[in-house]
Amino acid sequence: MTLPTSSVQSLISYLEHEHDPMIVLDPDYNILAANGAYQRQFGVGTETYVGQKCYRVSHHYDRPCDLSGEHCPMKQARETRAPDRVLHIHHTPRGPEHVDVELRPIIGADGTVMAYVERLTRVTAASAQPRDHGLVGRSDAFNDVLSALMKAASSQIPVLLQGESGTGKELFAHALHKASPRARGPLVVVDCTGLSESLFESELFGHERGAFTGATQRKIGLVEAAHGGTLFLDEIGDVPLNMQVKLLRLIESATFRRVGAVDTQRADFRLVAATHKPLLDMVAERSFRQDLYYRISAYPIHLPALRHRADDIPLLVDSLLPRVAEGRRPSIDAKAMAKLCQYRFPGNVRELRNILERAMLLAGECQIGLPHLPPEVLRPSEPQPIAAAPRRGRYLKADELLSAVSDFSGTRAELAAALGMSERTLYRRLKSLGVDR
Structure with a gap:
């Protein structure tokens, strides 16, 4: 059973009031119609996409996404009869862009899926093309992290960014802030490395005039400066143990006092923390408070090396x-x-x-x-034998893929089959590595 034409028109009339680009799909991946926001943001006329397959328009694929090495929200929604959400890289008039895709099935009276409504939201916090600032990436590992980041952005849940030094934790914190409802507010970065107990408290909470020697005037702390925005505690694993209890009280009560003050101030910020240290090991060693760990790690995100x-x-x-x-x-x-x-x-x-x-x-x-x-x-890298690479379902790292290409003498289709991926996925990955086989 398919959606009648009159129903499609009524649905599009309703979707015209939506700010985000939206399209209507039939169960065979055909685009039935789109609202004006889709036409404005993706810059295509009606004649170029109505009747075409969604995977061809968005990805230039010849087959559905799940047969081309990517997650297909329609397949998932068909199986679960529930909405599905995924981050994809779409081809647009501006080039490849990260797009947050939410697909909802329309269920008929007989219980069958009649059509789907797809909402597409451009993700501007990262770029799939070279640019001179911010996050860039389009690998599967990067997209997984970006997807997790976008899901957390709209809420107030505390986020803990974990990963090795140099993985860009501050850039990811900026991207999270930019995508959140607090984007108009400040993003205040607190570098916890090397701060002594007295300096940490003064920097974080501020102090009153005369609170200690050298305090000649009142100072606004970083918590107060982050009011209405995001407080980013970088390298939180370096916070002195006896200061962690005060940090915990700040997070739990959303209140603080300046050093030397009596009055309690209200705090209004979204907390993002980051560290390269193994906090759970530190909890076991009693060098990091367990209660603080569970307060800051409500939504942990591991950044890939x-x-x-x-x-x-x-x-x-x-x-x-x-x-x-x-x-x-x-x-x-x-x-x-x-x-x-x-x-x-x-x-x-x-x-x-x-x-x-x-x-x-x-x-x-x-x-x-x-x-x-x-x-x-x-220096020569460790050899990656071709016999170990083509296990179906295992994601091949770039060096493994390059080694497989150099050791294989057949056609691209044969290499794709040997590696357990579609020819289109192989072409896309080789192109991203600058290899023209």
Whole structure:
């Protein structure tokens, strides 16, 4: 059973009042209609998409998303009869963009799914194309984190960002703030590293004039400065143990007192914390309070190391080079890029930026090549045998994929079959790595 034409028109009339782009799909992935917001934001005329498959319009795929290596919300909604939400990268007139997709089934009187309504929201907190600021990425690992971030953004739940040093925890905190209802308020960053007990309390809560020697005037603390916005506690694992109880009281009661004051102040902020330390191990060692841990980790997000999102390295290189170029237009050759994609980056994105800055100095006005990369990048990587790679269902890292490509002598279709992925997915991943097989 399909949705009658009159019902489609009535539904579109209703959807015209929606601010977000929305389309109506039949159970065979065909686009039946779209509201004006979709046409304005995605810049296509009616004749270009009505009657076409949604996966062809949004992804340029020849098959549904789930057959092309991605999660398909329609398949999930068909099985569960409930809404499904996923973050995808869509092709738009502006190029590839992150889009938050929510799909809802329309159930007929006989219990069958008649159609689907899909809401598409552009995610501007990160970019799937090179840009000179903020988060960039399009790998599966990056998209998983971005999806988790967007789900948490609309609520007030405390978020704990965990990951190795150099993975961009502050950038992710900025993205979370930007996507939240508090985006118009301030984002106040508190670097907890190296703060003594007295300095931490004064910085966080502020102090009154005369509260201690040298306090010649009242000082507004960072908690007060974050009123109406987001308070980001970076490296919260470094907070002194005897200060953690005061931090816990602040979070639980949403109140604080300036040092030397009697009056209690109300706090109004959204809490985001970050650390590279194993907090649970610290809890077991009694160097971090268990009650504080559970207050700050209501919504934990683990940020992937760069070696686990190596598909993003070419995109990150194209984004970072202009940031450190000081007006120049540097470029990097294919061999140097391949070496960067194979390197494991113990220092993560911060190390990549340092490597590029050094390479630019050595290259001068020339293109960055192998002679301009540090010795640790040029060392041969550990061999990845092709026999170990093609286990179906296992995500291949960039170095494994590049090794498989170099060791395989068949066609692209045969290689895709050997690796357990669709030919389209293989093409997309090779293209992101700058490989034209």
